[in-house]
Amino acid sequence: DTEVTQTPKHLVMGMTNKKSLKCEQHMGHRAMYWYKQKAKKPPELMFVYSYEKLSINESVPSRFSPECPNSSLLNLHLHALQPEDSALYLCASSQDLAGLSYEQYFGPGTRLTVT
Amino acid sequence: SQQGEEDPQALSIQEGENATMNCSYKTSINNLQWYRQNSGRGLVHLILIRSNEREKHSGRLRVTLDTSKKSSSLLITASRAADTASYFCATDVFQGNTDKLIFGTGTRLQVFP
Secondary structure: OOOEEEEOOEEEEOOOOEEEEEEEEOOOOOEEEEEEEOOOOOOEEEEEEEOOEEEEEOOOOOOEEEEEEEOOEEEEEEEOOOHHHOEEEEEEEEOOOOOOOOOOEEOOOEEEEEO | OOOOEEEOOEEEEEOOOOEEEEEEOOOOOOEEEEEEEOOOOOEEEEEEEEOOOOEEEEOOEEEEEEOOOOEEEEEEOOOOHHHOEEEEEEEEEEEOOEEEEEEOOOEEEEEEO
């Protein structure tokens, strides 16, 4: 199974709502990532989890809160978002062996619209 | 910004022609990867070339890497309409004990049947 799944596919939320994005992989990967992608732009890294610990936070506003409950799951909790946070949110995973680098497997993304 | 640059930004060709995309980056890298993205979908990994490699092939794909010039190219030979997509280079760099990808600006490829 080389699939990364993301739910929901689409999400519309108001600025006062609280919602969560979910990501799951069953490839035994120990590194998981959240990216944000605006239209016609490249993906921008938000967070990296390595062995279920947050290892990189790219100065993301606190209204985005990541969580890694176990090695297969990654959540992104959203609260008090702004319209400019509307984007495609991508989850990815990869093997994470010290000193080596591997390709990342991406999910299909969640299209988020903040109204 | 550490972001890499790709050119051209957009490329339109006929089926059967070759497509070449170029990527320039700014920092030292562990490896360089190429990804493909169909409109509004997730990214698909195409090929990874390590910093000590100069050229790599995979099917109709050929990637070169010149670390002295901090540049890479992706060649797609005998293109097909199904190759229509956005293509991104991504440099793999270490931050602390973790490696991360920094994506280039991307090339939008349109292949006409």
